[in-house]
Amino acid sequence: MDPEAFLDLANQVIKLKMYPYFDIAHSLLCALAVREDLGAGAQTFSRKHPLSCWLSTMLVIFAGGMVVNGLLGEPMLAPLKNTPQLVIGTVTWYLVFYTPFDVGYKVAKFLPVKVAASAMKEIYRAKKVYDGVSHAAKLYPNAYVIMIIVGTLKGNGAGFTKLIERLIRGAWTPTAMETMQPSFYTKASLVASIIFVLDKKTDLISAPHALVYFGIVIFFVYFKVRYFSRFLVN
Numbered sequence: 342m343d344p345e346a347f348l349d350l351a352n353q354v355i356k357l358k359m360y361p362y363f364d365i366a367h368s369l370l371c372a373l374a375v376r377e378d379l380g381a382g383a384q385t386f387s388r389k390h391p392l393s394c395w396l397s398t399m400l401v402i403f404a405g406g407m408v409v410n411g412l413l414g415e416p417m418l419a420p421l422k423n424t425p426q427l428v429i430g431t432v433t434w435y436l437v438f439y440t441p442f443d444v445g446y447k448v449a450k451f452l453p454v455k456v457a458a459s460a461m462k463e464i465y466r467a468k469k470v471y472d473g474v475s476h477a478a479k480l481y482p483n484a485y486v487i488m489i490i491v492g493t494l495k496g497n498g499a500g501f502t503k504l505i506e507r508l509i510r511g512a513w514t515p516t517a518m519e520t521m522q523p524s525f526y527t528k529a530s531l532v533a534s535i536i537f538v539l540d541k542k543t544d545l546i547s548a549p550h551a552l553v554y555f556g557i558v559i560f561f562v563y564f565k566v567r568y569f570s571r572f573l574v575n
Contacts, residue, residue, distance in 0.1 A: 351555035359465055361429060366461035368430045371401040371499065372437040373449050379510070386510070387438040395434060397509045402430045404506075405469055405498030409491050413480060456569045463561035470496040470530050471554060474537040485542065489534040496530025529564070533557045 357363070375398045376383045387394045399421070400407070406420035421427055436445030448454055473495030477488040494501060500519040507514050519527055540546045540553045548556075 348549060348551060351549070351551040354464070354558055355551050355554045357464065357468075359468055360425060363461050363465045363468075364426050364429050365433065366458040367465045368402050368426075368433040369437070369449055369458055370455075370462050371430075372398050372434045373446075373455075374499070375401055375506075376437055376446065378507070383438070384443070390510070393510050394438060395431070397506045398434045399427075399430055400502055400506045400509065401499045402426075403498075404502040405473070405495040408494050408498045408501055409473060409476075412494070413477070413491070452569070456566065459565050459569065460562050463565045464558055466496050466526070466530065467533065467554065467558045467561050470533045470557070471537055474534055474541065478538075478541060485538050488538045488542075489531065492534030492537060493527060493530045496533065497524065497526040500524050500527050525564070529561060533560070 375394070376387075379386050403420040403426075407417045409415075410419055411417045437449055438446070440446070449458075470492045474488045474492040477484070477491035481487045497519070499506070500523075503517045503519065504514065507517065523531075536546070536553065536557060540548075540550060546553060
């Protein structure tokens with residue numbers, strides 16, 4: 342590809358609006374993750390305890406913002422003031438748990454739909470990591486470690502709230518700590534945060550910012566698609 346065309350593409354990616362399509366993909370996969378974590382009794386639980394089910398799903402959807410706000414001394418519930426995203430989260434939760442004949446869940450589990458939504462969520466993740474680093478940089482311009490921590494938490498906040506999310510559903514799993522067994526998403530978000538900090542605060546990376554951002558997006562999407570390719574091969 343022509344270098345100028347590649348740079349133009351990178352600039353288009355960095356300008357992508359997350360609302361509504363990427364928010365939908367993120368919310369759908371979060372609701373799906375909660376349902377799969379509930380296991381075979383998911384339908385029964387969702388009907389007996391709808392409030393608990395909804396709260397745990399919203400926590401997964403808004404985890405990154407809530408955790409980061411708590412650490413930075415900002416209102417933890419502030420992410421919930423985003424009414425459009427809250428509506429999207431609630432609608433996707435309902436579709437995954439309550440549609441007749443379980444149609445919503447079956448569609449969400451359909452491999453092409455899940456692959457497309459997962460790729461979109463990785464673009465969403467890159468945006469969240471970058472926004473986290475940028476926000477921390479405004480508050481603490483010289484605190485590189487804080488920027489990296491905030492970026493990592495924004496990228497995979499749900500991993501760090503799993504203990505609380507399960508507790509809302511009445512399950513106590515003290516070993517479900519992301520700090521004890523970091524997932525790939527946490528490690529990837531950590532690496533991305535470090536790269537964004539180096540790009541923003543040092544001269545070690547000479548490439549245009551758009552290319553650095555695009556590279557992170559490609560990195561996230563590639564490994565997610567590679568994960569699904571195992572199912573396609575089998």
